[in-house]
Amino acid sequence: MSKIVIIGGGTSGMMAAISAKKHYKNDEVILIEGNNELGRKLKLTGGGRCNVTANVSREEVLLNVPKNHKFLYSTIENFGPLEIMEFFNSRGTTLKEEDHSRMIPVSNKSFDIVRTLEEELKKIGVKIMFNTRVKEVKDNYLIINDDINFKYDYLIIATGGIILPNTGSDGSGYNFAKDFGHTITELLPAEVPLVSNDSFIMDKTLQGLSFKDVVLKIVNAKGKVIKEIKHDLLFTHFGISGPAALRASYEVSKILEKEKEAKILIDFIPSVNIKDIVEDDYKHLPERLIKYLETLKNNEFDLKYYLKNFSILIYTTRGFNSAFVTNGGIKLNEINPKTLKSKLNDKISFCGEILDYNAYTGGFNITLAFSTGYTAGKFVKGDPYDT
Template sequence: MTKDVIVIGAGTSGMMAAISAAENGARTLLIEKNKKVGKKLLLTGGGRCNVTNNRPAEDIIQHIPGNGKFLYSAFSQFDNQHIMAFFEENGVSLKEEDHGRMFPVTDRSKSIVDCLHNKMLELGVEVLTQESVKRLLIEDTRVVGVQLESGQRYVAPCVIVSTGGKTYQHTGSTGDGYRFAKKAGHTVTHLFPTESPLLSNEHFVSKKTLQGLALQDVTLSVLNQKGKAIVSHEMDLLFTHFGISGPAALRCSMFVNQELEKYKDVPVSLDALPHLSHDEILQDMQKRRQEHEQKSVKNALKNLLPERYLDYLLQKAGIDHSLPIKQLEDKDRTIFINLIKDFRFTVNGTWPVEKSFVTGGGISLKEVQPKSLESKLVDGLFFTGEVLDVNGYTGGYNITAAFVTGHVAGKHAAEISSYYNY
């Protein structure tokens, strides 16, 4: 069977690659091991599909801390505005939510998956489901097609590997792309979980003291061994039975994992009131002391922090909750304020890559052309999406990178395949 372009994997980047190749005149085949296309895409954004982000392209690249700069060339050809236009033009209205996150108005991922699937069919893409690729067919540093597990061969001058990372393995992301890349002579960098909850053995975790407590708009910082911040994120945080989760923890996980390669645990710092300085909290406490001097410390400080967190920090500072606030000593007050601004504890791991949201690491970018996403080692072989060593924060950034790399690879593969007349 002969095609111009073969795409392996019907996820976000694979479907967009197939659409882009077909739009540019290529006879395109999409091969997917699952029964249906877009299995992982259906789960994103809590089943609502955070399809992209409406920030300026420069901002989006800033939110892709894992090698986002590699995407500049691809973004100059197709970006988040193009993604939004694509869905609007194909009948899916989008709406903007907090932090620029874009969702379908229907609040259903199925709207996005159906749109991509219907577009492929409209463009004549042949979609082959429940079929696994066994290996790439390569002759003299040029890809010539693929062989399926069934033994069937498909011939094409261009093959796009869009197999995803190693997260959400039940959706089929089992790392096939890394295997294909290595066989083709590519380097796959160390794979690690990102956008992952953080694990801790601290006493407050093992005793479940704060389990289930959510803090809003706090700043979580990952510290180096000297106590200096490597990265800080101001977002919501959730204490769990294993450590911490929520957006702030997820965003810090990549940096935690990088430190864990060198050390057995990593210090973090939590600032519960990032918009108030030490002195401003001190002034607030002095004012409360004057207004409520007969009240206990706990009652006088009500609403300064969520009650459970207030109780915990008072206890940690060695302050009796029932002590009248007028009797609170200056040194104890200083200890308490320091805990509000800089509560330090250690984390010793993250969820494994299989249970995390995004795979860090991947096919080395030194071996991939940034403009076309074609391999520098094997002519006609392209890589897109999470299989590349590119990873971003949650909030529509990874999915944007997947759509952008898919579209750009599809376009260039169609162009190259047009030079070959079988």
């Protein structure tokens, strides 16, 4: 009998433990968590409601992964949105679909998602060690808590990125990976609100206004639109937030690596061509926005133009303290994409945000945490005897 150990009781770690026990029933599976509870970060997602996945195809999931999506082809085939929905629905935690295909528990409580995972872990016989901090990872053993040696035969590292460190994502997993010779790419905040010092932001002219399904166009220094994003948007005291801004942050950050600022154009009524706009098309928009746009009119541009091409300049992001995802992680050419096992040590696997990919919020990032966790557990020893 082998001892399979998973470090990290977050989304990917819990699913890795469930998958490992499912596929290797006679082996001992142990989940090590530094906190006194599982899924602490998962409980915070979606404003405490937890958007567990999106009711879309596997292909659509990968279209919502701006970085290194090709690496994830095999994992999403193993365990995608349909499997995630079936997992929770079949265990009594019914999901409902909201706008943008988001799947939320009917109870509107993320606690129910974590509870379902924890109940499954206990039901199938996974041992859970709470309040256990891994200090070092060595070949075939861990050093935990008070320098206690803890042996393993196979190890899955699911320690997350470096956002929300108070939940346990303190970056320790990167150090464990480096100890085995792995390379860690540059770590940057992703899915993060954007900061502007434009006068209407500094004056709080539009602060607090929110919009459904606007289109953001990200423009590079040459004036070329490099990305269009349709989603909800919020003006804040520092700039813009909401799903549209978060999704734009990846491309914006790349521009800011080379330029002092990045330009975003906002289309408030994308369903209507500029030449066809009439008052009825924009009367649903906040009066405060219309009044401000009226002040911008000149001989060259009119209200219609600004409704379709409102400009905001971004000069930085809100950083890791406000980010939802870590951009960067273990270099993927050092990981087998079909099994998520290390190419440098066949006893070690990785899953979740510690890997160098990032996906959009709205269910896609959590989908890939479940997907990579399931794959890492399934192939932790190679090809499982029970598929």
